[in-house]
Amino acid sequence: MTPRSTxxxxxxxxxxxxxxxxxxxxxxxxxxxxxxxxxxPPAGWPLTTPDDVLLGSADRVRWSSRGWWWxxxxxxxxxxxxxxLWWLLDQLSRRRPGSLPVGGTSLQGGVELxxxxxxxxxxxxxxxxxTVEHAAVRVTGRPAHHRTRVRLTLTPEGTPGATxxxxxxxPLRTARRSTGLADMPTEVRLQVAxxxxxxxx
Numbered sequence: 058m059t060p061r062s063t064x065x066x067x068x069x070x071x072x073x074x075x076x077x078x079x080x081x082x083x084x085x086x087x088x089x090x091x092x093x094x095x096x097x098p099p100a101g102w103p104l105t106t107p108d109d110v111l112l113g114s115a116d117r118v119r120w121s122s123r124g125w126w127w128x129x130x131x132x133x134x135x136x137x138x139x140x141x142l143w144w145l146l147d148q149l150s151r152r153r154p155g156s157l158p159v160g161g162t163s164l165q166g167g168v169e170l171x172x173x174x175x176x177x178x179x180x181x182x183x184x185x186x187x188t189v190e191h192a193a194v195r196v197t198g199r200p201a202h203h204r205t206r207v208r209l210t211l212t213p214e215g216t217p218g219a220t221x222x223x224x225x226x227x228p229l230r231t232a233r234r235s236t237g238l239a240d241m242p243t244e245v246r247l248q249v250a251x252x253x254x255x256x257x258x
Contacts (some may be wrong), residue, residue: 161239
């Protein structure tokens with residue numbers, strides 16, 4: 058799992074927990090579940106009956122009369138909006154490396170290899186393996202943190218273990234040797250083609 062995926066999942070879990078907690082709080086109060094099931098909420102628990110409000114008139118007057126209240130609220134909302142905008146722009150940023158340096162050289166003044174060309178070359182060699190019926194390869198990520206995703210459809214006679222070994226020793230090793238990349242993180246998905254029905258005449 059990439060750091061980007063870990064961050065995204067952590068943020069989604071955090072937002073999901075906050076929304077779930079708020080929804081349950083409103084649901085319990087709106088349906089008056091505390092009274093119906095003889096439940097005793099903790100002291101100072103907000104929204105315990107359908108008539109409760111999250112922030113009463115007295116609380117609103119007390120907080121708004123303080124000089125730091127409105128600047129703090131505006132700063133918190135602005136920070137939240139900026140973080141949400143940063144996260145959105147990060148998701149919309151380029152997910153594909155575009156060009157990869159060949160031979161470990163930098164992109165400036167070095168030889169470049171397009172990610173699509175590298176994927177097509179790996180797919181062509183993988184598709185020529187004896188037990189592979191179809192191969193699709195896509196290179197994603199950034200040049201410094203790229204990832205190769207391989208999807209192979211095996212013939213009914215193919216075995217996943219042998220095919221995976223042939224893929225690593227053949228097309229992937231050729232790609233590493235050709236590009237000079239010491240590390241090529243690869244995700245492989247295998248599926249077996251179904252037998253075609255036989256016609257009996």
